[in-house]
Amino acid sequence: MTHSFVPPHTAPAPAHASWSPRLWGLLVVLAGNMLIDALEVSVALVALPAIGTDLGAPLATTQWTITGFAVGFGGLMLFGARVVALLGRRRVYLAALLGFAAASLAGALAEDPSLLTATRVVKGFCAALTAPTGLAIITTAFPEGPPRSRALSVYTLFGAAGFTAGLLLSGWLTGFSWRLTFAFPAPAVLILFVLGLRLIPGADEDRAGQPGGRTAQQPLSTARRRYGFASAAAFLVGLLALVQGITSVSAHGWADVRSTGPLALAGVLLTLFVVLERASTQPLVRFEVLRSGAMIRSALGAACLNGSYLGLLFILGHQLQSLAGWSPLRTAAAFLPAAAPLVMTALYSGRIVARFGAPRLIAAGALLPFTGYLLLLRAPWPPAYATGILPTMLLVGAGFVLSFAALNSQAASQLPPAERGAGSGLYQTAVQVGAALSVALVAALLTGFAPPAGAAPAEIAAACRPALALVAVIGGLGLLTALTGLRSRRTGPP
Missing domain, CATH: 1.20.1250.20 (MFS general substrate transporter like domains)
Incomplete structure (x- = not known):
C-alpha cells in the first residue's frame, strides 16, 4: 500500500x-x-x-x-x-x-x-x-x-x-x-x-x-x-544515514560512534539539502506548497497510516514465521484481510469521498487501525488468529478503504492547479519516508528487546510489545492529525 x-x-x-x-x-x-x-x-x-x-x-x-x-x-x-x-x-x-x-x-x-x-x-x-x-x-x-x-x-x-x-x-x-x-x-x-x-x-x-x-x-x-544532483544526493544519503543510525542504536547503544556517526551525518546532510534548495533558482522542492494546512495534514496522515501498517506487518511477519513457525504462504494469507478490501473498493473510492467528505473519512480511517493496534497489544502470546490478529487486519483494511483516496484528494484540495504537481511529489515523498522510518524504528525495537533462544511465550510477548506499542503510537499520531483536520473544517472558511 x-x-x-x-x-x-x-x-x-x-x-x-x-x-x-x-x-x-x-x-x-x-x-x-x-x-x-x-x-x-x-x-x-x-x-x-x-x-x-x-x-x-x-x-x-x-x-x-x-x-x-x-x-x-x-x-x-x-x-x-x-x-x-x-x-x-x-x-x-x-x-x-x-x-x-x-x-x-x-x-x-x-x-x-x-x-x-x-x-x-x-x-x-x-x-x-x-x-x-x-x-x-x-x-x-x-x-x-x-x-x-x-x-x-x-x-x-x-x-x-x-x-x-x-x-x-x-x-x-x-x-x-x-x-x-x-x-x-x-x-x-x-x-x-x-x-x-x-x-x-x-x-x-x-x-x-x-x-x-x-x-x-x-x-x-x-x-x-x-538536475539538482547535489540536493538529491544530500537528501538520499541523509535518509540512508538516518535509517542506519536508528537501527544501529539497538545493537551498539547511543554512545557508540557507529550509532551517533550516521545520525549526525543524517542531520548535516538533511540540513544541507534544505540550504541548497533555498539557495537554488530551480529547486527540487517548492516550499510554498508547505503553506497549505491540508497538504501538511494529508502528508503526515498518510505517512502515519502507511508507516504503522508496514510496521505491523514487519512485526507479525517476524513473529509468525521466525517465532511461531508459520509457513510463508500461511503468513501471506493471514495478511490478506488488510490488503484485499482496498482492491475491491478502489474503483468506487471517488464516490465515497464525494459522498462523505475527505476530513470525515480520514478521521474514521485513522481511528479504525489505531483501535486494531490497541486490540493486538492486549492479546496474549501467541495471539489466536481469529480473536487476535484477524480483527486487527480487518480494522486496518477498513481504515485504508476509508482514508486512502481521501488523503490523496485532500492533499491537493487547497493548492492552485500550477502547484499540484509539486504537491503530489512532496506528498509521495512523505508517504515513503514515513514507511522507511517506521520500519527502521520497529526493527530497532525488535532487535533491542529480542528474547533469548528458547524463551518462554511470556518473554516473547514482552519482547514484541515495545515494537507493537510504537506502531500504536504512530497510528495515534495519524489519528490526532486527522482530528485537527476535522477541527479546521469546522472553524475554517466555507
Missing part, C-alpha cells in the same frame, strides 16, 4: 467508450508495470525471515529490503520528476524498466546483504520514475472523456491490487526460494519494455495531445537544465 499515484475520483467509464488496439497495448504496459511496482514491498515483507536465514543476517540488516526500496522511492521522487522533465517521459520510462529488471536479477543472485540493499534502492528509484510517469502518459495519450476515464480506472485497479498480489506470490514462491520473489519481476518487466518500445509515445506524440502543443513534462531547453 505504498503507492498512491492512482487518482481518487476515477470511476468505471461508460460501456460505449472505445480504444484503438495501440491504446489497449499501451495500457497493458503502464498498468502491468504499476502492478509490479506496487507489489515490491509486500513480496519482501513475507520473504524477510528466509532472507535472514539464508544470508545469515540479523533483523536490523534484513529490514533494509523494505526500507531500502522506500528510501530509493521517496528519497529520489523529487529528483526523478526533474529527470523526467528534462529527458522526456518515453526515454526515462524505458530506461527505468531496464534498470528495474537488472536490479531484480542482481537482487535475486545477491550473496551479500549490502548488494541486496543496493538493488532495493535502485528499484525504488526506478519505481519513482515509472509510477507517476505512467499516470502522466495516460492523461496525454488517452482522449479526454470515457476512454481516459476507463484507462484511469484500470490503472487504479492494478495499483491497488499490486500489494495483495505481492503477498500471494511471495507466500507461494518463498516456499521454494526467497530468490524467486526477487527474480520473477525481471522477465515480466523485460516483456513490458519490448512492448513499450513500440507503444509508449514520444515527445512529439505527447505534444500533439496537449493544447498549444506543450506538456508539463516537455523537456526543458538546454540552457535551463539543472
Whole structure:
C-alpha cells in the first residue's frame, strides 16, 4: 500500500467508450508495470525471515529490503520528476524498466546483504520514475472523456491490487526460494519494455495531445537544465544515514560512534539539502506548497497510516514465521484481510469521498487501525488468529478503504492547479519516508528487546510489545492529525 499515484475520483467509464488496439497495448504496459511496482514491498515483507536465514543476517540488516526500496522511492521522487522533465517521459520510462529488471536479477543472485540493499534502492528509484510517469502518459495519450476515464480506472485497479498480489506470490514462491520473489519481476518487466518500445509515445506524440502543443513534462531547453544532483544526493544519503543510525542504536547503544556517526551525518546532510534548495533558482522542492494546512495534514496522515501498517506487518511477519513457525504462504494469507478490501473498493473510492467528505473519512480511517493496534497489544502470546490478529487486519483494511483516496484528494484540495504537481511529489515523498522510518524504528525495537533462544511465550510477548506499542503510537499520531483536520473544517472558511 505504498503507492498512491492512482487518482481518487476515477470511476468505471461508460460501456460505449472505445480504444484503438495501440491504446489497449499501451495500457497493458503502464498498468502491468504499476502492478509490479506496487507489489515490491509486500513480496519482501513475507520473504524477510528466509532472507535472514539464508544470508545469515540479523533483523536490523534484513529490514533494509523494505526500507531500502522506500528510501530509493521517496528519497529520489523529487529528483526523478526533474529527470523526467528534462529527458522526456518515453526515454526515462524505458530506461527505468531496464534498470528495474537488472536490479531484480542482481537482487535475486545477491550473496551479500549490502548488494541486496543496493538493488532495493535502485528499484525504488526506478519505481519513482515509472509510477507517476505512467499516470502522466495516460492523461496525454488517452482522449479526454470515457476512454481516459476507463484507462484511469484500470490503472487504479492494478495499483491497488499490486500489494495483495505481492503477498500471494511471495507466500507461494518463498516456499521454494526467497530468490524467486526477487527474480520473477525481471522477465515480466523485460516483456513490458519490448512492448513499450513500440507503444509508449514520444515527445512529439505527447505534444500533439496537449493544447498549444506543450506538456508539463516537455523537456526543458538546454540552457535551463539543472538536475539538482547535489540536493538529491544530500537528501538520499541523509535518509540512508538516518535509517542506519536508528537501527544501529539497538545493537551498539547511543554512545557508540557507529550509532551517533550516521545520525549526525543524517542531520548535516538533511540540513544541507534544505540550504541548497533555498539557495537554488530551480529547486527540487517548492516550499510554498508547505503553506497549505491540508497538504501538511494529508502528508503526515498518510505517512502515519502507511508507516504503522508496514510496521505491523514487519512485526507479525517476524513473529509468525521466525517465532511461531508459520509457513510463508500461511503468513501471506493471514495478511490478506488488510490488503484485499482496498482492491475491491478502489474503483468506487471517488464516490465515497464525494459522498462523505475527505476530513470525515480520514478521521474514521485513522481511528479504525489505531483501535486494531490497541486490540493486538492486549492479546496474549501467541495471539489466536481469529480473536487476535484477524480483527486487527480487518480494522486496518477498513481504515485504508476509508482514508486512502481521501488523503490523496485532500492533499491537493487547497493548492492552485500550477502547484499540484509539486504537491503530489512532496506528498509521495512523505508517504515513503514515513514507511522507511517506521520500519527502521520497529526493527530497532525488535532487535533491542529480542528474547533469548528458547524463551518462554511470556518473554516473547514482552519482547514484541515495545515494537507493537510504537506502531500504536504512530497510528495515534495519524489519528490526532486527522482530528485537527476535522477541527479546521469546522472553524475554517466555507
